[in-house]
Amino acid sequence: MIKDTFAGLRAEIERFEHQIPSGSEAEALAAFERLVEALRRGEARAAERDEHGVWRANGWVKSGILLGFKLGRVQSVHESSSFPFFDKHTLPLRPAILEDGVRIVPGGSAIRDGAFIAPGVVCMPPMYINIGAFVDEGTMVDSHALIGSCAQIGKRVHLSAAAQIGGVLEPVGALPVIIEDGVLVGGNCGVYEGTVVRANAVLGAGVILTGSTQVFDLVYDRVYRRDGDSPLEIPTGAVVVPGSRPVQTEPGRSAGIHLSTPVIVKYRDEKTETSARLEDLLRR
Ligand SMILES: CC(C)(COP(=O)(O)OP(=O)(O)OC[C@H]1O[C@@H](n2cnc3c(N)ncnc32)[C@H](O)[C@@H]1OP(=O)(O)O)[C@@H](O)C(=O)NCCC(=O)NCCS
Incomplete structure (x- = not known):
């Protein structure tokens, strides 16, 4: 069994899986942002290997990523460049240091x-x-x-x-x-x-x-x-x-x-x- 260390976040994301009720957008966005942070740190994973070597998809993680696509509005990225990019505001580049x-x-x-x-x-x-x-x-x-x-x-x-x-x-x-x-x-x-x-x-x-x-x-x-x-x-x-x-x-x-x-x-x-x-x- 894979330990479910993200039960709370998982429940929140599953709540918005099929529909984001009007007025709950900010909550859904906050859940998505928590997921992105957990993914960036390598703590949450889209798939995990159990003790028998079997890989299983974490459906809730993928639902959470799709939530970001649903919530995102297309905005200009790197406006200062002469060749700008346009992408969903929920899907920025990963900060790197x-x-x-x-x-x-x-x-x-x-x-x-x-x-x-x-x-x-x-x-x-x-x-x-x-x-x-x-x-x-x-x-x-x-x-x-x-x-x-x-x-x-x-x-x-x-x-x-x-x-x-x-x-x-x-x-x-x-x-x-x-x-x-x-x-x-x-x-x-x-x-x-x-x-x-x-x-x-x-x-x-x-x-x-x-x-x-x-x-x-x-x-x-x-x-x-x-x-x-x-x-x-x-x-x-x-x-x-x-x-x-x-x-x-x-x-x-x-x-x-x-x-x-x-x-x-x-x-x-x-x-x-x-x-x-x-x-x-x-x-x-
Ligand atoms: C697979 C690979 C690593 C070779 O492995 P190897 O253990 O040295 O393989 P061998 O040379 O012992 O070949 C075993 C058999 O497979 C065949 N074979 C090996 N590579 C093959 C290939 N790429 N396509 C078709 N047949 C191939 C050999 O002809 C040999 O057949 P034979 O026994 O009938 O003579 C090599 O072919 C390969 O593809 N390397 C990756 C190269 C690459 O992409 N580099 C990227 C750098 S950015």
Whole structure:
């Protein structure tokens, strides 16, 4: 069981989930602001792992984030710039100070408030981190990478250039994308729709994982896929590369059509460590 340390805030947010009664806007906004603060500190999470390793979405957190979208009115941001931005007033950029211990290289990057970024994270421009995301210690977010809303990224994860971690806000009960500790997400990968990538797995460049993707495990001769409420899970230490499988039905079979299918070619070994060695110097 996951301890519910936010029972009061949760009840308040659930009260406004379907409707904000006229005259209660200020109360709803205050609840949203408390949630954003808890998310920014990494205390509240959009999804949590229980003692059995099962990740569960915190629907109330996602409802709370949606509350901010409902309450927000579009306003001008950074008016002094010759290229202004316009966004909901409830969704400002995350305040950042040197003492956060996060290295943010200038140039086209943004982090929305309500995201937790642990010390030691490196953000290479341009990149974007959305509300509700949790990014743990020592993770590298390389250029053109996206960490979508509510995604949970573990410690010492390497999100390579142009890796796209999709956001999952709705439905509120849906699990966001989970990338556990030590995972290497190769360049141009896409991980979407609540996929769980277990610790130390390696996604080779260009692997795309969605809720409909079948992943073939050549080592254990089995297929991983989403099953009802259970998300697609990439096992611990799996090395996944892009692949294809022939269509078995007509007219695709006769036409020689293949569908793209990621393949687990092996489990992490010394050779993988050499291929995937993280540049520790880049992270200091
Ligand atoms: C997955 C990866 C780490 C290689 O891991 P590895 O453990 O060294 O893999 P190996 O070289 O032992 O390959 C095992 C098998 O998978 C195949 N394979 C490896 N990587 C592959 C890839 N990306 N696409 C297709 N097949 C691949 C190999 O050809 C080999 O097949 P074989 O046994 O039939 O010869 C590497 O291919 C990769 O994608 N790295 C990420 C690079 C990247 O995105 N960098 C970003 C920097 S910003």
